[in-house]
Amino acid sequence: MSSVRARAALGATLVVAVALIGAGLTVLFVLRASLTDQAGLQAEATARNVATQLDLGVPYDGLDLPDGEDHPVRVTAGDGRERAASEDLEAMTGTPDAPDGDGNRPRFGNGTATVDGETADYRFAAVRADGSHGGSVTVTAGASLAAVHRAVDTVRDAMLIGLPALLAVVAGVTWLVTRRALRPVEAVRSEMAAITASEDLSRRVPEPDSRDEIARLARTxxxxxxxxxxxxxxxRRFVADASHELRSPIASLRTQLEVGAAHPGLLDVAGAVADTVRLQQLAADLLLLARLDAGERPGRTRLDLAETVREQVALRGAADRLPVAVEAGEPVAVAGSPGQLARALGNLLDNAQRHARRTVAVTVRREGRDAVLTVADDGPGVPEQERERVFERFVRLDDARTRDAGGAGLGLAIARDVARRHGGTLTVSAAAGGGALFVLRLPLAP
Structure with missing residues (x-):
């Protein structure tokens, strides 16, 4: 059954059916027991009435016995011989045993009695009495259960007629209520199907005015x-920018190779190598960004961030335009990917070398539960309104500079992505002496 409405209606109907059947059986049982007890009280009253006559010395043949069909009565001696019985009473079966003791407490039982050739069900009560000629006798009286059976049958028939109708009403109401409740879900599904077919992600599903789960689903x-x-x-923007960035070095390299093929003496080998290196670096940046976007988790290698800074600065050496002042004393342990963290540090140093006038400074320290790495330069700095945009991909604030001098605009984006993948942050502010101050925060290793 694929319809939620049908499953909800069927489930509700089954639950109500089970509850009603249980309640109906309970009602029938209680009704039968109550009416049977009332019949027993009537039988006891009849038996005690006869017992009182015997106690007063009324002889057996002078007893005032009720009609045998409604309340059959039989008086038996201790040896089982019948002393008196209602008119037309032929047989009694299922009667209770004689009470013990003085007979103040009657005994009850269900059985049958045959009166004038017709057998019916009765509720019997048996009490003790003193016989008219001495000795103890047992008075057994019955009350017809025909009225009990008729009442129970009437209630049962009413339930059998009313139960299907009630279940039909429950199923119908549940179907309608469920359909109304699921109407917003169908609207969401229909709109999602339309969005999938049109590939127009600017469309939105309708949000109901209610504050229930369906409204939250639509908002989510x-x-x-x-x-x-x-x-x-x-x-899309990334692909377009990447295509644009790759086009320039490839076109330059192709031009140099075509000139070299036509005029070998004019081949600019150094320029071709520089374009190839730039192309290789750009491809590496794009590959790293693709891995970060895919959710690649960094390693959990424990490393000393201060030692990593010293090693990276030493490896760069004379390749840097300006010397780098390093302030990294005590070990600062973090956990992560050594390669990615080194790449983030290298990108920050490249950015500082590109914009600094005379100095580049790097510090590493502990601050609470964080490891803090700062890279400061004395360049023009980053305007406050651009301090978030500078971390976007392919963004260069100084568009007047060439790409060769300014890079592709991926370094800071990569550095921030690496910081976030390691559970940290990367922000920029103004340095104390002017210029930019980049602050990388990473959680300390446990």
Missing amino acids: TNETLASLEASVERQ
Whole structure:
């Protein structure tokens, strides 16, 4: 059964059916027991009436016995011989045993009695009495259960007629209520199907005015669509920017190779090598960004961030335009990918070397539960309104500079992505002496 409405209606109907059947059986049982007890009281009253006559010395043949069909009565001696009986009473079966003791407490039982050739069900009560000629006798009286059976049968028939009708009403109401409740879900599903078919991520599903789970589902769906739209837009922009960035070095390299093929003496080998290196670095940056976007988790290698800074600065050596002042004393242990953290540090140093006038300074310290790495330069700095945009991909604030001098605009984006993958942050502010101050915070290793 694929329909939620049908499953809900069937489930509700089954639950109500089980509850009603249980309640109906309980009602029938209680009704039968109550009416049977009333019949027993009537039988006891009849038996005591006869017993009182015997106690007063009324002879057996002078007893005032009730009608045998409604209340059959039989008086028996201790040896089982019948002393008196109602008119037309032929037989009694299922009667209770004679009471013990003085007979103040009657005994009850269900059985049958045959009166004038017709057998019916009765509730019997037996009490003790003193016979008219001495000795103890047992007075057994019955009360017809025909009225009990008729009442129980009437209630049962009413239940059998009313139960299906009630279940039909429950099923219908559940179906309608469920359909109304699921109408917003169908609207969401229909709109999602339309969005999938049209590939238009700018569309949104309708949000109900209610504050229930369906409204929250619609809002979450719209938030997911908005996030997906932004992600796709970033992907498109990334592909377009990457294509543009790759086109320049490839075109330059092709031009130099074509000139070299036509005029070998004019081949600019150094320029071709520089374009190849730039192309290789750009491809490496794009590959790292793709891995970070795919959710690649960094390693959990324990390393000393201060030692990593000293090693990276030493490896760069004379390749840097300006010397780097390092202030990294005590060990500062973090956990992560040594390669990615070294890449983030290298990108921050490249950015500082590109913009600094005379000095570049790096510090590493502990601050609470964080390891803090700062890279400061004395360049023009980053305007406050651009301090978030500078971390976007392919963004260069100084568009007047060439790409060769300024890079592709991926270094800071990579550095921030690496910081976030390691559970940290990367921000920029103004340095104390002017210029930019980049602050990388990472959790200390446990």
